[in-house]
Structures are given as structure tokens and as C-alpha cells.
Amino acid sequence: MDGIGNGNGGGAGSERASGAGSGGRSGGGDRLAPVLRPVRAGNGFEEALEQILQVLRLGLVPDGGRLPAERELADRLRISRVTLREVLKVLQDQGLVESRRGRYGGTFVRARPEPNRGDGDELRRRVAAVDVEDTLRFREVLEVGAAGLCAAHGLDAGQARRLQAALDATRDAPLTDYRRLDTMLHLTLAELAGSPSLAAQYAAVRATVNDLLDCIPLLVKNLEHSQAQHSALVEAVLDRDADGAREVMREHCEGTAALLRGFLV
Template sequence: MARTAGEGGAVDAADRLAPLLRPVRAGNGFEEALEQILQVVRLGLVPAGGRLPAERELAERLGISRVTLREVLKVLQDQGLVEARRGRYGGTFVLPRPDGGGEDELRRRVAGVDIEDVLRFREVLEVGAAGLCAGHGLTREQARRLREALAATRDAPLADYRRRDTLLHLTLAELSGSASLTAQYAAVRATVNDLLDCIPLLVRNLEHSQRQHTALVEAVLEGDADGAREMMREHCAGTAALLRGFLA
């Protein structure tokens, strides 16, 4: 039986969110934990109506006490981003954006964004991550994760494609082995997703994007660093062209 987002959405959530959920530094535990969970919500990695990982799992992943975690979740509740539900199927659930994700609101949000700067920085991080993954090679478990992330984008319904695409790219960033690169990529990807939400999903573009994803993953798994970098550069250029065309 298929599971709804509310019932099964948190079963493997902690594993899917691994690129963003990292142990925080002791001095800024509350602030850094809040930043990481905000990124998860802002990136849409847990969709509206979906459940965040259980408190115990989140606290362990972030390296904080459950008391500190509850203070973080209280802030998110006060901001109208999540709600706590009790009972057998309880937990912390992500709420829809108050604006409903309307296009006018999105355009206002990105009006002051330097699109060219965002796109250049994204390309530098993505191309670098692809080259690192291919260059140092992946373990069997890492290769499995990458293949599964690719398969999830291939099988995604149109409405869920962008979230799964984000997870694939975040997985590549994490597998690069650089926590700093992963954190920087998560931040810039949130802005890229805001930009992408302002333009339509084009089926032809998604089909082309999937072919690029497949070629990229194959290059990484074959240890072809030059090929992986070139395919990622081409992939980023395609997205950049769409965004410039619709928004510049």
C-alpha cells in the first residue's frame, strides 16, 4: 500500500537529509541547528504535509540535546513553518507557505537577487563537486546512494521533480567529501530553487536534464573527472539559460 506523506514521509527522511544534517559546533548549537533545519524546509526537501525526522533522530544527527532541539522547533512553529501533532502518527510536520507559493510573491522575493552571481557560484560549486566525486572515487555504499538519487529523479511525478532533483545535486555535493562545499551549495541551491519556482516546468527540458543526469552519474561512477566536470558545466548552463530567458 502506498504511504502518504504524513504516514511514511519520515521513514527514511534522516537518510535523505544527510547532506544537510550535520553535527553543530558547541558554541552556536542552537543557531546552527536552526539554520540547518531552516535550509531543509526552505529547500522543500520535506514537502508541505511531510514529517520531519523524529526528535531523537534529529537531535543525534545535529549533536544537540532534545531540549535545544525543541527550542529550535518552537521557533519554526512560531514562524508558521511547522506544526506539532500528537498521537500515534504525530510528529513535526512542514506547513505550506503562507503565501501558497504564489508566483507574484516569488517574484517579489527574488527581485533583488543578482541572478548572474548566483548562477556563477552555483556552477563553480557543482562542477567542483562532480570532479571531486569522480576523482577520489566512491565506496560501494556511496555509489548506491548516488544511483538511488538518480533513479528517484527519473521516476518522479512532475509535481515532485524539483525536490528530487535538489536531493540528487545535494547528494553529489555531500559525496565530494567537503562539508564546507555542501553547506555553501545548500545555501545557493535554496536561492536557485526560488528562481526556478518563478518559471514553468517544461517537460522537454526535464527529459534533456535527465539525460544529462544519467551521463553525469555514469562519469562519476567511472572515475572520469574531466567528463563529470564537463557534463555538470553543460547541465548548469542549460538551467542558467532558462532562468535568464524567463527572468533576466
């Protein structure tokens, strides 16, 4: 499992307020950019629902955090506010968000229940719905490529600070907030590679990987190992060591894949 701290979920952690009223912009980047993009006219409702669900699955807005304002969401998705409200109603009916009125109102993300790993039937259903091997291989291709690109092209001072801050945030992450912050680190690296298409594809595959990770137990030894790998990865990227960055990321992805195959395949 991915990890350099010690947690798994999307608890209300240190970044709870970062998404509120900001469209997910934090530390010089827009964390929602890889996910929220204009939808096609024919499937506006369905594609908008898919994208906002991806935001929730990735933990890009933490539990208790506020989604961007309706006007901003509608503008970014290029849909009417009527359609957006229909999307938000579905999410509210499913217990994923809640609407609050008043000066500090808006649409807020509700805490997801902890996955019931003891429910074997549910686990089998979730795994059966995913091509695990395809997901893991595609994830490795994207992550190794992103790491190599970031190191080869180099990061400017602001980008380097973003990447270092994402790494630092995972170090003291509680178990309840670790998976979300770990996701942020990987997504930050994908964004810094300079290809919006790569970042969007990574966001999609990472959401699926997170669903799979929810099905296996947390292993402290793995988290400690991943901590060391993440630190080495960031060091290689900042040193512009493209070969080293690719190798560390490949090893890191292979470790995650080994655990998922062992538990799920």
C-alpha cells in the first residue's frame, strides 16, 4: 500500500479548510485541475457527476471541507447551475455531501464510513469490478513517466516548494488522514510533470487504486518503507536525477502492486 505516514482514509485532517471557498487551490496549485474540466454537451449531467465523485474518491476536498461554490463549479464544468444542482442532489441523497445555509454555508463533504474489510462478499464485488492488473500497470507507466519528466525538466523554486510541502504533510499524518495526503503527494508530482492529460489520467487511475487499497489492511512496516521511498523520490526529482527518480518510483509502484495482488488476486 502507498504510504510514508501511517493512515488510510479521508479524515478531517490538517487541510480541512484548504478547499473551502478556494476551488481547491493551495500552495500555488489547483488540486482540482486534473479532475474538473469542461464536460461534453451530450452527457453533461453524467460526466459532471463522474468528475465530482472522483474529487470525493481522491480526497481532494477532505471530509468536512467545502466544495467550490456553485458558480465556480458550474463555470469549470461548463454546465448550467440547474444541472449542477441536480448533480449535487444525487450526491446528497447518497450521503456523500451535505448542504448548509447561511453566511458560512455551501456544499460540504461528509465523512465516508470505514470500509468493512471483514465483509468478504463486498470485497469480492469491488475487486471483480476492476481489472487489477491493467490498473496497476497503467498506474506504474504514468507514475514512472511523471517522475522522470519532473526530474529531467527540473522544477522551479515554487514547484519545488509545492512538492516538498506535499511530502512534509504526509510525515505527521494521522491514520485517518494518511491516504488523502499520500494521494496529494502523488497527484502533485503528476501535475508538475507539465502534461494536463497525464495528470487527468493519473487522477482517474489513482481513484481506482484507492478503492482497492481500502480493501486491504494497513501494514505499518509497509508504511515505513514507503516513507523512505517517497523521501528518496523527492530527493531524486529535486536533484534532477531522472534515472534515479524513475527507478525509485518503479520500485514504489511494484511494492504497492505486490500487496494488492497478494491480498486481492
